[in-house]
Amino acid sequence: MWARALWLGLRAPLGGPRGFTSKTDLQGSGRITAEMIEHLERLALVDFGSREAVARLEKAIAFADRLRAVDTDGVEPMESVLEDRCLYLRSDNVVEGNCADELLQNSHRVVEEYFVAPPGNIPLPKLDEQEPFPHS
């Protein structure tokens, strides 16, 4: 318990992520709101079914926050461990395809060589419609 408090204390002020802006930035309090959970569930289709799962998420974020303690002023971020590799260029020849039968076997439902999907995205039930789980 005390370790966690220590981590929170060590956290440097938010410098802001470089490159991407994402709505999933923490507000800085370390707590995750129900609104945030709903947003994450919608984006990533994961199910935070219990308070325990949310707590685990908070711990994971706090753990990663230790990175902020490192001084990265003037250091270019590494975006990919492949950054020194050569990007292979393929010549423009047709070498694949014609395996519709094989691919369609993966689908639960098929209509005349088309994959079948529900019409549009199925919306997730809204927050107030969900089974509420105990917030601590």
Add this chain to the structure above:
Amino acid sequence: MAAPVLRRGCRGRLWALACVDGGSCHGRGAPTGSPSNRIRGQSSVAQQPLHTAQKPRKGEHNWAAVVGLEIHAQISSNSKLFSGSQVRFSAPPNSLVSFFDASLPGTLPVLNRRCVEAAVMTGLALNCHINKKSLFDRKHYFYADLPAGYQITQQRLPIAVNGSLTYGVSAGKERGQVIPKTVRVKQIQLEQDSGKSLHDDLRSQTLIDLNRAGVGLLEVVLEPDLSCGEEAATAVRELQLILQTLGTSQANMAEGQLRVDANISVHHPGEPLGVRTEVKNLNSIRFLAKAIDYEIQRQINELENGGEILNETRSFHEKLGCTVSMRDKEAKQDYRFMPEPNLPPLLLYDATSLPIGADPRQVIDIDQIRETLPELPSVTRERLVQQYGMLPEHSFTLLNEVGLLEFFQNVIKETRAEPKKVTSWVLNIFLGYLKQENLAVSESPVTPSALAELLDLLDSRTISSSAAKQVFEELWKREGKTPGQIVSEKQLELMQDRGALEQFCYSVMDVKKGNPRAINKLIGLVRKATLNRADPAVIKEILEKQLSS
């Protein structure tokens, strides 16, 4: 939703002038048929119904519209951007799909060299700065036609930035004057296309065909420098021509190879920009102009009536001629961009930085690509004007119609007639006949050689101008006869015997000496008597001589 009242503020031409002079098109009425029809060639601006509102509405201020375009062009290549399956317009469903395209686990993207070259060529043609290092990212969203759940694109660092696209608006007081306008190109990026969804509302399901999934796209993002439907349509048309000339995309809107989304907002000049809406589902240049103008007017009407504009996505409804809200799209999408972990940065080189001893198939030299660029449309037009003395407007028309320029050049090669004559015949008569029967140049019954022969006969004064038109009409009937044959069959040759003509003139002359206007009547009589086989200029000359004697 009430249909917009189109204010008949200005005639089409004046409106186009406003576009050019003011730099911003004011929301006073939509074009009723602008002169730039001729620039656009086959696609003409739809005639808007005129709801006459004689007095301007109360509280009508000056409005300026701001239009930004995002254009997706399918790259013309044999295989897809990251896989070796074929790129083809129509094929049995899911037959052009590889394991990677179907996003089966364990598959990896492998970049197609041709697509990179296409992107560099397009960037160079649009005066962009080519980024020697560009990066690939994942853009996440859920939809059945995107099997991986993300699209590989270039959000952080695209392959080309900061370019410009110059297009010509036909306006100005002199006929045929074309005013060049420029729209800035924000960036060009490589990205994947998604598959196709066929909605089956009856059975409440969607059928997915992944043949298109993974095809390489060039996304060209234009800065919001455009201010009306006409400008947007002309700019897109010019981009289409450039892409087709480069060969990087066939850019056929009807086949979905060129798709345009428009971001539109209105504001009072001097004030901050308004809320913008995005209009999608525009699959022809004509509808693009129509949709943009409608949306501008809709926003103006809404704001003038005290309403507000929602930042939403709208779809253009062709039959109703209006935009409708696409309610099933969420207001704001969080795409959770992240670097594509399976692709290293894309590095391009030029003559100075080319690594020694590198495999030429693995490196791309920007300078080498620049050298292989073909002549761009704007340069071709300039050359036509200089070389053949035609109006700029004519050069636009020649380039606008597929195959017309080649036809024109073939006629020029084979005929002795003056270029101006050829231009006039090709653009007025030949093109007129094609349009009447809705034929492409390739389907023309008249070959360049035939037209060249006809123009030679005209040039040597063997036949008159009206006879030539008759011959052309005959040639169009596809009976396989040459112009020479038609002329002799129908006896259309001009009378070469001056003496016989003089006899005719004497015979019709009423003694109406001194009355110059009567001469036209006499010319008419002689023409009739000679069955139209005499050159009117010669008739006039003889009659004048006879009358004065």
